[in-house]
Amino acid sequence: xxSDFPITGKKATRDGFGDGLLAAGQQYPNVVxxxxxxxxxxxxxxxxxxxxxxxxxxxxxxxxxxGMAAGLATAGKIPYTGTFANFSTGRVYDQIRQSIAYSxxxxxxxxxxxGLTLGEDGATHQILEDIGLMKMLPGMTVIxxxxxxxxxxxxxxxxxxQGPVYLRFGRPSWPIFMPESMPFIxxxxxxMQEGTDVTIIATGHLVAYAMEAVQKLKEQGxxxxxxxxxxxxxxxxxxxxxxxxxTKCVVTAEEHxxxxxxxxxxxxxxxxxxxxxxxxxxxxxxxxxxxxxxxLLLKYGLGPEN
Amino acid sequence: xxxxxxLKKIASQVRRDIIRMVHQCQSGHPGGSLGCTxxxxxxxxxxxxxxxxxxMEGKGEDMFFLSNGxxxxxxxxxxxxxxxxxxxxxxxxxxxxxRLQGHPTxxxxxxxxxxxxxxxxxxxxxxIGAALAKRMDKDPSxxxxxxxxxxxxxxQVWEAMMSAAHLKVDNIIVAVDRNGQQIDGPxxxxxxxxxxxxxxxxxxxxxxxxxxxxxxxxxxxxAQAKALTGKGQPIVILMKxxxxxxxxxxxxxxxxxxxxxxxxxxxxxxxxxxxxxxxY
Numbered sequence: 315x316x317s318d319f320p321i322t323g324k325k326a327t328r329d330g331f332g333d334g335l336l337a338a339g340q341q342y343p344n345v346v347x348x349x350x351x352x353x354x355x356x357x358x359x360x361x362x363x364x365x366x367x368x369x370x371x372x373x374x375x376x377x378x379x380x381g382m383a384a385g386l387a388t389a390g391k392i393p394y395t396g397t398f399a400n401f402s403t404g405r406v407y408d409q410i411r412q413s414i415a416y417s418x419x420x421x422x423x424x425x426x427x428x429g430l431t432l433g434e435d436g437a438t439h440q441i442l443e444d445i446g447l448m449k450m451l452p453g454m455t456v457i458x459x460x461x462x463x464x465x466x467x468x469x470x471x472x473x474x475x476q477g478p479v480y481l482r483f484g485r486p487s488w489p490i491f492m493p494e495s496m497p498f499i500x501x502x503x504x505x506m507q508e509g510t511d512v513t514i515i516a517t518g519h520l521v522a523y524a525m526e527a528v529q530k531l532k533e534q535g536x537x538x539x540x541x542x543x544x545x546x547x548x549x550x551x552x553x554x555x556x557x558x559x560x561t562k563c564v565v566t567a568e569e570h571x572x573x574x575x576x577x578x579x580x581x582x583x584x585x586x587x588x589x590x591x592x593x594x595x596x597x598x599x600x601x602x603x604x605x606x607x608x609x610l611l612l613k614y615g616l617g618p619e620n
Numbered sequence: 621x622x623x624x625x626x627l628k629k630i631a632s633q634v635r636r637d638i639i640r641m642v643h644q645c646q647s648g649h650p651g652g653s654l655g656c657t658x659x660x661x662x663x664x665x666x667x668x669x670x671x672x673x674x675x676m677e678g679k680g681e682d683m684f685f686l687s688n689g690x691x692x693x694x695x696x697x698x699x700x701x702x703x704x705x706x707x708x709x710x711x712x713x714x715x716x717x718x719r720l721q722g723h724p725t726x727x728x729x730x731x732x733x734x735x736x737x738x739x740x741x742x743x744x745x746x747x748i749g750a751a752l753a754k755r756m757d758k759d760p761s762x763x764x765x766x767x768x769x770x771x772x773x774x775x776q777v778w779e780a781m782m783s784a785a786h787l788k789v790d791n792i793i794v795a796v797d798r799n800g801q802q803i804d805g806p807x808x809x810x811x812x813x814x815x816x817x818x819x820x821x822x823x824x825x826x827x828x829x830x831x832x833x834x835x836x837x838x839x840x841x842x843a844q845a846k847a848l849t850g851k852g853q854p855i856v857i858l859m860k861x862x863x864x865x866x867x868x869x870x871x872x873x874x875x876x877x878x879x880x881x882x883x884x885x886x887x888x889x890x891x892x893x894x895x896x897x898x899x900y
Contacts (some may be wrong), residue, residue, distance in 0.1 A: 336723070370752060370787070378745045378779035385685075385749020388734050390677040391756070393749075409776070412743050417726050419736045 316507045316525060316540070317525040323604065326482035327519075328426045330462040332357025334469025335394060335424075337538075339365050342392060342473045348383055350376045355485075356396040356426050372578055376401045377409050382444075383421045384413040392473055393421050399428035400441040403448060405592040415451040416518040422472050427485045428458075429569035430597070430614060431607035432517055440602040446574020448480040449547045455500060457578075458482045458568075459519035462490045464544055467498035475500055484569075487582045487606040492542075495502050503550035505557075509539035513557040516567040517543045517576045520595065523611070525569050526618035546576050551583055569616060571615035595620045613615050622665050627846075629896040630701065631661045635866045636893045637697035637710055637900060643886040645714040648722065651876035652768065653694035655799050655861035659766070662838040664698040667846070669761060672703050674731035683750055683762045685735065687743020687770035688797065689723040696720050699732040700900075705718050707900040710845050713714065741774025743767060744794065751792045762849060763792045770802030773811050779822070784854040785824025793845045794856045796874070799863040801874035812819070816858055826885045832859035867892055 339345045339361050346368045349358055351583045354369070362369045372379040376397055383393040395402065403410070404423035414421045425444065431438045449456045457476060459465040460490045465483050496504075506521075507528050516524035521542050539557050542552065558564060564576035564584070577594040584590045597614050611617055622630070634657050640646040664670075669682045686695050693713065697710065700707045705719070712718035716810075719730040723738030735746050748766040754761060780791055784792060797815070804810045820827050830841040838859075845855050863877065864870030867870075867889040881889055 367756065372783060373786070375779035375783065376747075377742075377776040378783055381742050381776065381780065382752065382783070384735055385746040386753045387749075388676065388678075389683075389750045389757070390679070391753050408739050409742055412736050412739045413746055419735070421729035461838020476732070514650065520782030547865075 316528060318493070319525070321489045321491045321507055323490045324487045325462040325490055326461060326485060326487050327465040328357050328485060328563060330459070330465030331424055331426065331481070331483050332360055334466035336360045336479060337466070338470045339368065339496045339555050343556055344390060344392045345394065345473055346370070346380050346386055347394045347396065348372050350379050350401065351526060352397050355398070356424070358396055362567060376406045376496065376513060380406045380409040380414050384417060384419045387419040387421050394424050396424050396426070397420065398439060399425035399444045400439050403444040404441060407447060411451060411486065412524040415454050418453065419478060421474055422479045422481060424469070424481045425481055428482045428600045429483050429484060429504040429519070431486045431569060432615070433485065433607045433610065434604050436604040437601040442571045442597050442602065443481060443574060445546055445570050445576065446578070449574070449579065452612045454547065455479045455545065457545050458518040459544045460464055460518055460542060461488060461492050463492040463494050463496070464498065467555070468494065468544065471498040484519055488519055491522065491525070501545045501548045503540070503553040504542040504544070505553065506542050507538065507540040509561065511537045511561060513539045513541065513561045513564045514567060515541045515543055515554065515564060515576065515580055517546060519569050520567040523616070523618040530618065543576060546579055549579050549583060551587070554580060554583060555588055558584065558588055563591045565593045565595060569611070569618070570596055571594040572598050624641050624839065627661055627665055630665055631657050631835065632717055632894045633897040634661055634694060634701065636890060636895055638693040639881060639886055639889045639893070640705045641693045641696070641710055641868070641900065642880045644711065646692055647714055647878045649690040649878045650693065650880070650882060651863040651870060651874070652688065652691040652797060654795050654867060654870060655863045655865045656691055656750065656766065657694050657866065658827070658835050658838050658861060659832050660694050660698045662835060662842060663764060664702045666839060667842045668764065674704055675707065676734060678750070680758070680759060680761060683730040683734065684751070684764045685743045685747040686724060686766050686772050687737055688740065688766065689737030690724065692720070693837045695724060701897065703892070704732040704823050705735060705894065735796060740768070740771040741776040744777055744780040747792060748780055748789055753790045754791055762846065765792065765794045767796055767799065769796055769798045769813060770807055770815055772796065772812070774812060781820065781823040781825065788852050789854050790850050791851065792854050794854070795859045796856060797861055798858050799861045801863045803874065803877050805874055824853060825896050826853050827896040828855065828857045830859045832858050832861040879896065
């Protein structure tokens with residue numbers, strides 16, 4: 315129940331990545347890190363300070379960084395690449411496709427500043443297509459955690475997972491509500507609130523807004539079930555189908571284009587196994603713009619009211 | 621260690637394999653494969669310190685990366701002829717359910733291949749990553765890479781060149797197949813590469829030159845390159861080759877970059893190439 319997920323503070327998910335990377339480095343001697351001139355933004359300094367010999371600064375050359383990561387993985391390392399989500403995906407799609415995904419390389423593509431909440435830098439940097447790009451690649455695991463604690467746990471958990479992973483997180487300071495001690499299980503959704511009238515399935519930053527939405531619906535006499543899907547691929551089909559069989563309708567919520575995102579994955583699942591009315595809270599075939607994260611989420615229809 | 625003459629005999633057989641593979645499936649890239657045969661034979665049968673059975677991580681052994689993956693026929697031939705997989709498997713090249721894909725891949729589990737290549741410009745970056753891993757592991761063995769010259773038109777190669785010098789990757793030996801040809805014509809007409817020696821030097825590399833179709837020169841230059849490793853700088857060999865070398869009517873133009881010989885052309889080519897190790 316939501317009471318098990320009290321807000322305990324505020325921190326950016328990228329801070330969770332930075333702290334998780336240090337912990338993964340301490341736990342796994344083969345973990346190495348690469349960064350394309352965004353060490354501060356990705357919060358990688360703690361790792362670099364402790365493991366300078368296990369860090370490679372690649373300069374503003376993301377294609378080369380992805381290739382080097384593939385080579386490090388070939389030789390048995392577990393490379394974590396760090397740059398913005400835009401430069402982690404679209405800019406280097408062919409490098410990821412051939413040298414990492416098709417070549418089955420154990421590379422962890424860690425992508426910060428995803429989505430509208432990158433804010434003031436505007437649409438050039440606000441990628442809203444990255445989940446779709448990455449989930450289309452065979453063998454790629456796609457993870458979009460929702461808060462500091464979940465991002466930290468995910469960053470450590472992916473070191474154990476053999477195979478390429480896309481880990482997506484963001485820039486803004488954001489509520490922390492996932493229990494610090496909760497284990498991160500790739501591919502396993504989390505039931506945060508039981509309900510009977512509608513299922514809300516949310517990922518990333520929008521889990522926090524979905525929690526607000528559940529409260530608002532309750533005030534209106536609507537009982538909403540809330541599922542936190544941190545792993546978009548492979549999708550936890552069971553948790554979704556179990557919930558839908560009870561509520562018979564679904565709303566998906568994500569900071570991504572409607573095309574290609576979580577909602578798209580859920581729709582495919584339901585079309586095949588349990589056709590169900592669905593509403594999408596997602597960006598509808600549009601680029602973003604400059605503004606504060608909160609302003610942008612509201613303007614593009616991603617607020618708790620939506 | 622095989623002698624110069626023995627290596628030339630192997631090269632003749634490898635060239636036969638290339639012609640027969642490409643003819644059999646009526647597709648593939650014979651031109652660059654024939655041009656790079658002497659280098660690949662020298663590497664796999666003489667210079668490279670490699671172990672069987674194949675290990676992906678390549679710990680304690682030299683590693684080779686083929687960046688211009690379209691010359692897969694020559695690689696498949698030297699891999700099978702040096703024991704990575706049965707030579708009979710060459711008959712499956714580019715056919716359905718084969719491990720010998722049109723362009724090399726790890727996906728089907730073919731021993732000897734460590735990364736997929738074909739989409740050009742990516743191999744040098746991957747090789748630098750492997751070289752850095754060797755340095756981290758204090759493994760003194762070396763990384764060898766082959767790239768095409770047309771391939772240098774890909775921007776990623778220059779990112780990689782810059783990074784290897786900056787990171788002082790001195791356990792890598794790159795060979796550029798300088799045959800001066802690409803699909804649409806001579807490189808100087810399609811997109812001039814200019815003064816390649818000056819460009820690699822300006823990017824911080826030690827540059828060697830080589831006639832890649834002379835076995836003794838290939839062996840000498842590879843030895844010279846090895847002697848230059850460990851000195852704080854990456855090494856490149858600008859290797860002049862002739863596309864189609866060994867088959868007279870395939871030499872001297874870009875026509876045979878990606879065209880398969882017909883029955884008559886195949887027979888004509890094979891008469892020029894002695895069968896030394898037995899056809900597959």
